[in-house]
Amino acid sequence: MHAAIRAIEYHLPENTISTADLAAQFPDWSAEKIDAKTGIECRHIAATDECASDLAVAAAQKLFTSGACSPQDIDYVLFCTQSPDYFLPTTACLLQDRLGIPTTAGALDFNLGCSGFIYGLGLSEGLISSGQASTVLLLTAETYSKFLHPRDRSVRTVFGDAAAATLLVATNVREPLIGPFIYGSDGAGGPNLIVPTGGSRQPRTEASAREYEDATGNVRSGDSLFMSGPEIFNFTLSAVPASVDRLLAKSGRTLGDIDLFVFHQANRYMLDHLRKRLGIPPEKFYVFMKDCGNTVSSTIPIALKSAMMEGRLPEGSLAMLVGFGVGYSWGATLMRSTEMTSLLPSKSPGLISDP
């Protein structure tokens, strides 16, 4: 048995902030400049009392309503977030209860950002191919907006909140439909994308809440998210092309064998540069961030869902998925597209087999 993606749904919070709104708040950056650098017109922002788990619940409920599966079918919940409800208990356990998933299901949180979906797929394939689970609910959800200082344009123009629910089911096929996987980690880059306080290492204090202005006019405090854009760009140039090469070598494929490339939707400028550097034709490179921004671990499933809805991933096509970011952490895999029951809600859930 191997894992197959049967359905993907996502949820965006109701509140939005447009590029025009941001340009009005930051007169040094025009709407045109923000658009050229980010490719984002609109970001969805969670309400004050709305947690990442609330967004995840909404995405999962869409999955159940679509008929792709029922809560009773799920035997493992994976929740990827860096915005848990509490230090403890595990948010995935709370989600099991809120979603009405059987108490016989396993549930765990894992703390990753932009690489999280790839790791979630790897964990799902491991759980299913080893017989530990047959129907995995992979939830990715983030509310980075709560970490952003309102006067830090470098991050407010980029990040949006969202959740995605991906249903992975055991599939009776000889060869994996998702894989092989390559991974990478480099904690030396940790300080370049960080919320420094609030954990065990550096508790929040009056001093950490003190605001400061950087050399280019962005304001933040030790309690807010800091991102060094140039360092992240440098990391990306080093990690992504090498990851693509490693994955192609491991799978015995060439770039030409890939029908669609779906990378973490960091920002349009970075993606354009990576695409050109890798020599990927624009028609094979999927970009979907205009209406939601960089939603961290949910960008790849949201883009995948959109690509599926547009018919860009017909049955049998091969997609390369690459996630990279905070940690530093990165990962990549190949996904063979199967018939998606999310597009055929009348089909009953269950195991799918080789024809």
Next chain:
Amino acid sequence: MIRREFLMALDEILELPPGTLQGPEELEGFAHWDSTAVISFMALADSNNGVRLAPREMSSCETVDDLLRLAKVDV
């Protein structure tokens, strides 16, 4: 990419009229020399000269010519 083309590209990055930059200008004087401009210059050096610039090295550059030297452009 030759020096003149790099300077023209840097004019655009810094939102200056074409032909403004000559080389000796101090970077600190430009309002648009911010993180997005740094990233744009890193992309320029990578695409055109195959040079990967480290942000820490770039932060020690004081003038446009310092940047060009780092990007291995003949000054």
